[in-house]
Amino acid sequence: MNKAEILIIDDEPQIRKLLEINLESNNYKVWQAENAKEGILMAANHPPELILLDLGLPDKSGHEVLKELRTWYNKSIIILSVINNEKDIVQALDNGATDYLTKPFRNAELLARIRSAIRRNQTDNTESKKVCGDLEIDFVSRTVKRNQEILKLTATEYNLLLLFAKNEGRVLTHQYILKEIWGIGAQLETQYLRVFVGTLRKKIEQNQNQPLHIITESGVGYRFE
Amino acid sequence: MNKAEILIIDDEPQIRKLLEINLESNNYKVWQAENAKEGILMAANHPPELILLDLGLPDKSGHEVLKELRTWYNKSIIILSVINNEKDIVQALDNGATDYLTKPFRNAELLARIRSAIRRNQTDNTESKKVCGDLEIDFVSRTVKRNQEILKLTATEYNLLLLFAKNEGRVLTHQYILKEIWGIGAQLETQYLRVFVGTLRKKIEQNQNQPLHIITESGVGYRFE
DNA sequence: TTAAGATTTAAGATAGATTAAAGGACAAAT
DNA sequence: ATTTGTCCTTTAATCTATCTTAAATCTTAA
Structure with missing residues (x-):
């Protein structure tokens, strides 16, 4: 806090x-x-x-x-x-x-x-939340909705989405994301990240082959829109 | 007015x-x-x-x-x-x-x-009772009804349900719940909580294997709907 | 075209969750 | 004072969800 x-x-x-x-x-x-x-x-x-x-x-x-x-x-x-x-x-x-x-x-x-x-x-206070297209992330209640339906995200998936959402529009490097989510020891485990981006996309993207939210910046990292 | x-x-x-x-x-x-x-x-x-x-x-x-x-x-x-x-x-x-x-x-x-x-x-807004689906919690008389039938809850069970009801839709972490119900010294006793969530579910859920009210957020805590 | 980077899938490992059950503390009733 | 019953705590066995890891396949940039 x-x-x-x-x-x-x-x-x-x-x-x-x-x-x-x-x-x-x-x-x-x-x-x-x-x-x-x-x-x-x-x-x-x-x-x-x-x-x-x-x-x-x-x-x-x-x-x-x-x-x-x-x-x-x-x-x-x-x-x-x-x-x-x-x-x-x-x-x-x-x-x-x-x-x-x-x-x-x-x-x-x-x-x-x-x-x-x-x-x-x-x-x-009204709850603080963030709306990104069809996605609605509620930081207080810790829930994510897509088209009004509550999505079932694991703790790691939620943390990752939160990090993306708080840095909307900004390119985050693999290293940075790994450090933030998995801690300072995991900065070389790029594979973790790729797997989790995969599962997150499966849950939040309409069309997985043309992701609208999590954009790949090849060789660098990801960007959230 | x-x-x-x-x-x-x-x-x-x-x-x-x-x-x-x-x-x-x-x-x-x-x-x-x-x-x-x-x-x-x-x-x-x-x-x-x-x-x-x-x-x-x-x-x-x-x-x-x-x-x-x-x-x-x-x-x-x-x-x-x-x-x-x-x-x-x-x-x-x-x-x-x-x-x-x-x-x-x-x-x-x-x-x-x-x-x-x-x-x-x-x-x-002040409210002295709360209705959640088939559940009806009366804060003043400290009673809980399910389908008009009064449920017999122990003090701890009631307190837990009260905490959930007052934070409907919000994910509550294990730590937070333990602090609120058992006090500041019990924040590591996750097991207490699990046992009591079990007994509460037995009383308030239609189908215990597919709980509709107390939702598990694995690795994080619980959410009440 | 080709090498590096990215995605996908799936299986094994691990951490987390549920459940049952026993013992102890406590209060009410006898 | 003793019994009875309820509720809380604690332990352990079992079950489940999630994470990690590896390998196969696909895409991108030079």
Whole structure:
């Protein structure tokens, strides 16, 4: 499982550093922005699992940032603020904040609220899946459908298909595929790969003699479309 | 649109009255329970949109009530408590509390947090029973029927079936199932799982040799349909 | 055209899955 | 306190699916 990514938008370097240390030691990947403009840009380019937003930013009110984010960003946003003012808390929550903590905050509590917020994300989210023509690969449920029918793939076949699907359009060398699927010791066992490409094609291709999904790049490897 | 229903579980009459007045004037329908037993019963009979749960109940610890509710209730639960103790807050949030407010709380803030919690609810659906083909699982009464006949399942069998039912269509790895049912120390005891899948199949499958509900994903785990 | 590369098939080996059954822990009933 | 019965754990035998390997056949690129 990958690390959950958290974006901190706060202008105080000490706070950012404190959060960075605590979050990274709890296995989160941390991104940082020191003003509203930068924060919105970063969130847009690379949407994180959760945003920690300070209300007191230099270039724009945090409430405005929150509203702007909420026009398109629907994961968790937790407000951090020195303002312990009822009106601000109410306004932030009504504008779609997931939670509100006043500084100084207790670290364990922040972590618990982050876990709670991320947990909630995961159930709300629509499942991530990939559709390639007649194929539909569901990464969460670990199932593959072709024309709505569930395909019966072995563990190795599924792993191979997953690798292909995550590198759609890219030529993968035999060596690379062998290393990823069978481990670093198997990079010369090209034969394994050929057999498994065979069985996979039998299951996912309409016409085995003219494969549309797994394309052979002779002398190099395979490409998935 | 109907009024959203809120269940208050708190033993202090003054607090209940205060909440009742405030919530009803904000267009919520309010239900009240003065102890854990009554609260759980009311929640089961008539699942509300949100539960306000006091941690200091006379008959049972609020943490236990929370855990019990969370086995089947997946809408919002906001904790109200006089305890402003970091450990309790963390524990409650990790047990699935949506939010945590310490008494005395500010009324407008509570209302904002309630709005926020209810807003988040609307995407995920609560259901107290699940029908899968000839199977009918009732999460509240913890009973399972097949073709209208009540099946006699042991505690472990029921827990396993519950886990499967809540992850319908998804492949669950052996490790994950073992962790969920037998706890974090049992992740290598694949054999337990196999035995229990065997006994479960005997009870829920029409034809044991061609299981329709619990599908084996060899080398990976099981999938429930 | 020819050598290297790719596919296909099938059989043996291995890891994984099912099933039955016995012993132990525990709770309910006597 | 003893018995009874249920459920859980553990072991072992058997069965099955999957992986590996080799060999025959086909395709591609120089």
